[in-house]
Amino acid sequence: MTTTHEVGAAVTTAPADASAPAPRHDLLRLATAGSVDDGKSTLVGRLLYDTKSVLADQLDAVERVSRERGLDAADLALLTDGLRAEREQGITIDVAYRYFSTATRSYVLADTPGHVQYTRNMVTGASTAELALILIDARHGVVEQTRRHLAVTGLLGVRHVAVAVNKMDLVDWSRERFDEIVAEFARHATRFGIDDVVAVPVSALFGDNVVDRSDRAGWYAGPTLLEHLETVPVGTDPSAQPLRLPVQYVIRPQSADHRDYRGYAGRLASGVVRPGDEVTVLPGGRRTTVAGIDRARADGSLESLEVAFAPQSVVLRLADDIDVSRGDLVAAASDPGLTTRNLSGTVAVLSERPLRQRDRVLLRVGTRTVRALVDDIVDQLDIMTMEQRTAPDGLALNAIGRVRLRLAEDVAIDDYRTLRRTGAFLLIDDADGSTLAAGMADAPDRSVGEGI
Known part of the structure; x- marks a missing residue:
C-alpha cells in the first residue's frame, strides 16, 4: 500500500512503512542544484548530520567556527563549504563529493554550485547521477537558475528529480505556496522530458522533513526527503541493455607462462557478457566470439569469470586474432549500434x-x-x-x-x-x-x- 500526495503534474509516492528494509544495500548517486542562498549547503549538512555521517572532529570544528561567528547553534552549511574561500564568502564554488550511508543504502552526493557562472560544474556533477536534488527557496519560487538546472538535468538524462522546497518556515508552511511552486516546476520539467518529480516541503535549518518528519506541515502526507532517497529505484538492469565495452588497454604479458595471452581490458559501460557470446569490434566491424573473461585479483593475478556485467572492469579474450586497440568498442553482435x-x-x-x-x-x-x-x-x-x-x-x-x-x-x-x-x-x-x-x-x- 502506498501513500500519495499529488500537486499538478508532480506525484509523490512513499511506502506506507518507510522503515521496511530494502532487499539489498545498494548505491544511489545524486547531484544537488539550487540558486544562490537557497540553503543547499545547509540541506546537505543536515542530511549528513541527521544520518550521523559526520565525524566528531568535523562537528567540533563546525561548532567552533559557528561560535566565532556569534551563532547560537552549529552552522551545518560549514560541513559542505569546505574551502576557506567558500567559507569566507558563504558560497559554494566547486563540485564536492560527499559520502554517507543508512541501514538500507549508500550515497554518493555531488554538491554543485548555485551561481550562474558555475552552471558548467553542475554538468560535471550530474553526468553520472541517477537523481537530481533541486532546491527552491519558498519565498522566491522557480527562478531562472532553477530552469537552467532543469534544462541540464533533462539533457543529461537524469531519470529522477527530487524538489526540496526549502525555507517553508519563512512562508508559514503555506500549503498554497508549496502547491503553486510545485505546479510551476512540474510544467517546466515536462518540457524537458522529466516525468518523475517528487516534491517535499522542508526547512533545512531546523531539519523539518529532511530526515525526521515535521509536525508543522500537517497537510503534507508524502515522504521526508530521506525516505524518498531510500526508496527511489536505483540502477538499470544490465541484461536489458546491449553490451558495450570501450577498450582501454591491450594486455600482452611478456612472461613465458603467458606468451600467447592477449586480452582487452576495459570497464563495461552497459550490458552483460559471457564466454561464447558473439560480439562486434567497432569501428572496424569485425565479428568474433568471447573466448573467456578475466578479472584482476588484489595480488595482480587473474581469475576467470562465467559472466560479467556493467559496471565491472574486466579483460575479454576473443576467439579470433583480430586487430583491436585502445579506443575500439566491443559491442553485442545482435545490437552493435x-x-x-x-x-x-x-x-x-x-x-x-x-x-x-x-x-x-x-x-x-x-x-x-x-x-x-x-x-x-x-x-x-x-x-x-x-x-x-x-x-x-x-x-x-x-x-x-x-x-x-x-x-x-x-x-x-x-x-x-x-x-x-x-x-x-x-x-x-x-x-x-x-x-x-x-x-x-x-x-x-x-x-x-x-x-x-
Missing part, C-alpha cells in the same frame, strides 16, 4: 573560450579520441523561454546548444537517450588539451560523409 563521421548532438559549454563554427577540436567518446570540425552551430537554448533560438557567432561559457560535427575517423557512438555512457562525448581544445564542452549525441547518422 552505429559508426559515423557525421555527428549531431547537444553540448553544454564548459570553457571560457566560445565554441565557434569551423573550430577544429578533438572529440572523445569513451576511450577513443579523433579530430573533429564544428560544421555548424544549429541553435542555442534560451533558458528564459525554454525555446531554441538562432545561435550567435559562438556558444559562450554555460551556453547550451545543438551542433553538427564532422569527424576525421569513424567512431562508434550511441543515442544518448538510449545509452548514456556510450552516447556522451567531450570536445577538447587540440592546442592545450582543455575541455571545451560536454555533449550528448543524437541518434548517429548512418552516412559516412567526407570527414575532414
Whole structure:
C-alpha cells in the first residue's frame, strides 16, 4: 500500500512503512542544484548530520567556527563549504563529493554550485547521477537558475528529480505556496522530458522533513526527503541493455607462462557478457566470439569469470586474432549500434573560450579520441523561454546548444537517450588539451560523409 500526495503534474509516492528494509544495500548517486542562498549547503549538512555521517572532529570544528561567528547553534552549511574561500564568502564554488550511508543504502552526493557562472560544474556533477536534488527557496519560487538546472538535468538524462522546497518556515508552511511552486516546476520539467518529480516541503535549518518528519506541515502526507532517497529505484538492469565495452588497454604479458595471452581490458559501460557470446569490434566491424573473461585479483593475478556485467572492469579474450586497440568498442553482435563521421548532438559549454563554427577540436567518446570540425552551430537554448533560438557567432561559457560535427575517423557512438555512457562525448581544445564542452549525441547518422 502506498501513500500519495499529488500537486499538478508532480506525484509523490512513499511506502506506507518507510522503515521496511530494502532487499539489498545498494548505491544511489545524486547531484544537488539550487540558486544562490537557497540553503543547499545547509540541506546537505543536515542530511549528513541527521544520518550521523559526520565525524566528531568535523562537528567540533563546525561548532567552533559557528561560535566565532556569534551563532547560537552549529552552522551545518560549514560541513559542505569546505574551502576557506567558500567559507569566507558563504558560497559554494566547486563540485564536492560527499559520502554517507543508512541501514538500507549508500550515497554518493555531488554538491554543485548555485551561481550562474558555475552552471558548467553542475554538468560535471550530474553526468553520472541517477537523481537530481533541486532546491527552491519558498519565498522566491522557480527562478531562472532553477530552469537552467532543469534544462541540464533533462539533457543529461537524469531519470529522477527530487524538489526540496526549502525555507517553508519563512512562508508559514503555506500549503498554497508549496502547491503553486510545485505546479510551476512540474510544467517546466515536462518540457524537458522529466516525468518523475517528487516534491517535499522542508526547512533545512531546523531539519523539518529532511530526515525526521515535521509536525508543522500537517497537510503534507508524502515522504521526508530521506525516505524518498531510500526508496527511489536505483540502477538499470544490465541484461536489458546491449553490451558495450570501450577498450582501454591491450594486455600482452611478456612472461613465458603467458606468451600467447592477449586480452582487452576495459570497464563495461552497459550490458552483460559471457564466454561464447558473439560480439562486434567497432569501428572496424569485425565479428568474433568471447573466448573467456578475466578479472584482476588484489595480488595482480587473474581469475576467470562465467559472466560479467556493467559496471565491472574486466579483460575479454576473443576467439579470433583480430586487430583491436585502445579506443575500439566491443559491442553485442545482435545490437552493435552505429559508426559515423557525421555527428549531431547537444553540448553544454564548459570553457571560457566560445565554441565557434569551423573550430577544429578533438572529440572523445569513451576511450577513443579523433579530430573533429564544428560544421555548424544549429541553435542555442534560451533558458528564459525554454525555446531554441538562432545561435550567435559562438556558444559562450554555460551556453547550451545543438551542433553538427564532422569527424576525421569513424567512431562508434550511441543515442544518448538510449545509452548514456556510450552516447556522451567531450570536445577538447587540440592546442592545450582543455575541455571545451560536454555533449550528448543524437541518434548517429548512418552516412559516412567526407570527414575532414
